[in-house]
Amino acid sequence: MRASVVGGGSWGTAFARLLARASIDTELVCRRPEQAEAINSGHRNPDYLQHIDLPESLTATSFEHNRLADTDLVVIAIPSKVYRTVIAEVASSLNPEAAVLSLTKGLEPVTLKRLSQVLAEELPEPAASRIMVLSGPNHAEEVALDIPTATTIASTNLELAAWLQQLISTESFRPYVNPDLTGVELCAAAKNVIALAAGMSDGLGFGDNTKASLITRGLAEMARLGDRFGADPQTFSGLAGMGDLIATCTSRHSRNRMAGELIASGKTPAEAEAEIGMVAEGLTSAAAVRELALANGVEMPITEQVCAVIYEGKDVRRAVAELMARAPRPE
Numbered sequence: 001m002r003a004s005v006v007g008g009g010s011w012g013t014a015f016a017r018l019l020a021r022a023s024i025d026t027e028l029v030c031r032r033p034e035q036a037e038a039i040n041s042g043h044r045n046p047d048y049l050q051h052i053d054l055p056e057s058l059t060a061t062s063f064e065h066n067r068l069a070d071t072d073l074v075v076i077a078i079p080s081k082v083y084r085t086v087i088a089e090v091a092s093s094l095n096p097e098a099a100v101l102s103l104t105k106g107l108e109p110v111t112l113k114r115l116s117q118v119l120a121e122e123l124p125e126p127a128a129s130r131i132m133v134l135s136g137p138n139h140a141e142e143v144a145l146d147i148p149t150a151t152t153i154a155s156t157n158l159e160l161a162a163w164l165q166q167l168i169s170t171e172s173f174r175p176y177v178n179p180d181l182t183g184v185e186l187c188a189a190a191k192n193v194i195a196l197a198a199g200m201s202d203g204l205g206f207g208d209n210t211k212a213s214l215i216t217r218g219l220a221e222m223a224r225l226g227d228r229f230g231a232d233p234q235t236f237s238g239l240a241g242m243g244d245l246i247a248t249c250t251s252r253h254s255r256n257r258m259a260g261e262l263i264a265s266g267k268t269p270a271e272a273e274a275e276i277g278m279v280a281e282g283l284t285s286a287a288a289v290r291e292l293a294l295a296n297g298v299e300m301p302i303t304e305q306v307c308a309v310i311y312e313g314k315d316v317r318r319a320v321a322e323l324m325a326r327a328p329r330p331e
Contacts, residue, residue: 001025001167003073004066006090008035010048010278011103012077014140019060019075022168027067029175036060048278052144068093073164079279080106081265083115087122096124097158101132101153105188106281107288112295114185129157133181135188136239137247139254146172152240153177153249154184176239183231184240187222190289191245191301192256192282194218198249199260200309200316215249221300225289228296256282260306269310283310301326305313317325 001024005016008030019026030036038046043053055056061067068074074094078086084103094100100123102115111118116268120128136151143149153175155161161177168175178184194214201210222245223236248254259280262272269283290307293300305319 001070001073002067003075004068005075005077006031006068006086007077007103008032008039008048008060009077010140010144012075013045013049013052013054015075015077016058016104016145017052017054018170018173019073019169022170024073024167025132026058027071028058029059029066029068030060030062033062033064036062049140049144052094061090065091068098069095070150071095071098072208073099073167075101075103077103080104080110080115080281081284084108084118084122087119091122091124094123097130099130099132099164100127101134101164103134104281105135105192106285107185107189107292109284109288112173112288112292114182116181116185116190119207130160131155131181132157132186133159133184134175135184135244137243139247139251141253143173145297146170147176148172150174150239150243152238153186154181154240155179156181157241159329178232178235178238178240180232180235182229183226183235186226186229186231187236187240187244187283189285190222190225190300190303191241191248192307193289194221194245194281194285195248195254195256196260196263196280196282196286196306196310197302199254199257199262200264200306201260202257203261203264204215204316204320211249215245218249218302219245220303225293225296225300228298255280259283263310264316282306286310 003019003024003026005012006029014027016026103137116131119131132155134153153161165175200215218226255276259272273280286307290303308320
């Protein structure tokens, strides 16, 4: 059994570590050769999760030198804004029978497509039955420390999802399977936008009432979007929905919550992401989520106000005031 994790960021590193500790022969495919060399020599990622020791059995390699052609499981852990570009770059190298697991949470910015749809378009046919998505309250910083974590593996191929479930189940990592690929992916994209709003709330010094209200009404927005695309309502009360939303809106590890807090303090989105030092997916996916909602007649007022703040420079307090002044309605 061989696995390749494409993307040497924090989540790719944590997941590669998880696979290696599950006795799977795993390689981490990095964009920069010097990063791969440092991992192989020091068994630590010099750029992400620097304090985490990596198993000696975990090897790292570059995009130019890898064994994707001989891999049984390919894991994709790259930002949504370069997703199609990277997949197109590696697609011809992949074992055509390999299972493919996506860890990225977002939508393709221009086409508004879910990332499993991008995979299906770019990978050799037949690809759809080999694609899975993993999502849930899974901060890389905690997974890398073997802190107990649950997650969701979504696929239209439940037999394949169950295979992966057995493969990566450990004492500290518990996967569940879910056939609702659409719902899981929409949750993953939309929750990051709500986390930006939660961070803005923190940056303004608001309290628990505000945070709980944002989480609850944010979940309502996510569920409306999912309903429009035929998602299973139960997905939104599960790990990929409510579970991930709570973690992303409240955790000190959450890049999106932190980005929102920095923006509320006066930073631009670019400055906020630079200070965090990692990609905050919500800053990319917010526009895609808003456009998808508008194109399909789905009301998402929190998302609309977040987009006005991060893309149009709207004052955060004015955005809050407009949300609170909306016409009364039943819950």
